[in-house]
Amino acid sequence: MRIRDALPSDEADWRVLWRGYTEFYETVLDEEVTAETWRRIFDGGSAISCRVAEAEGRLLGFATHVLHACTWTLAPICYLEDLFVDPAARGAGAGRALLEDLVALARERGWARLYWHTRAGNVTARRLYDRFATADDFVKYRIAMKG
Numbered sequence: 001m002r003i004r005d006a007l008p009s010d011e012a013d014w015r016v017l018w019r020g021y022t023e024f025y026e027t028v029l030d031e032e033v034t035a036e037t038w039r040r041i042f043d044g045g046s047a048i049s050c051r052v053a054e055a056e057g058r059l060l061g062f063a064t065h066v067l068h069a070c071t072w073t074l075a076p077i078c079y080l081e082d083l084f085v086d087p088a089a090r091g092a093g094a095g096r097a098l099l100e101d102l103v104a105l106a107r108e109r110g111w112a113r114l115y116w117h118t119r120a121g122n123v124t125a126r127r128l129y130d131r132f133a134t135a136d137d138f139v140k141y142r143i144a145m146k147g
Contacts, residue, residue: 001094003101006041006050006062013059014038014052021084037064051101053085053094061085063098073112078102080116083125095128103132 006014015034022029040046047067053060064082080102085094106114117140118125129135 001053001055001060001092001097003051003053003097006052008042010052010059011038014050014062017059017062017084017086020086021082024084048081051098051105053089053098055089055092055094059086060089060092060094061098063102065102067111070112075110075112077113077115078106078111080114083116090124095125096131099128099132 015038018034018037037048040048041050041064049065049067051063051065053062061084062082063080066079066081067076068079070077080099083095083098085098102114105111116129118129126135
């Protein structure tokens with residue numbers, strides 16, 4: 001298995017994984033949002049990046065992350081926004097490898113923090129996440145304005 005930056009040629013495979021990810025979270029996104037997300041991944045002016053897990057020429061999963069400034073640190077921090085592994089590939093270490101890769105990038109690039117969230121009931125993901133960090137006591141609030 002190899003972890004690397006997403007390439008424009010990965011789009012078809014990424015879209016299959018992305019569809020599985022949005023279905024897992026029981027959400028439907030407009031095609032325009034999906035297309036713009038993919039475009040932003042390759043836009044040098046965008047804060048969004050994507051790493052992929054690949055084996056035998058096939059994408060197994062992805063980690064979309066956003067690097068941003070923080071009022072509590074001098075160095076930027078990284079928000080892991082999306083992490084998904086193909087259900088057929090789960091248990092082979094792709095999720096762990098994607099997280100380890102982001103931790104290594106954070107250290108190498110001097111990011112002050114790597115953080116993410118998941119649903120409280122996502123037991124499978126939390127088993128993995130608990131190996132990396134301890135969940136804190138913050139409660140998330142969200143006001144949706146527009147998609």
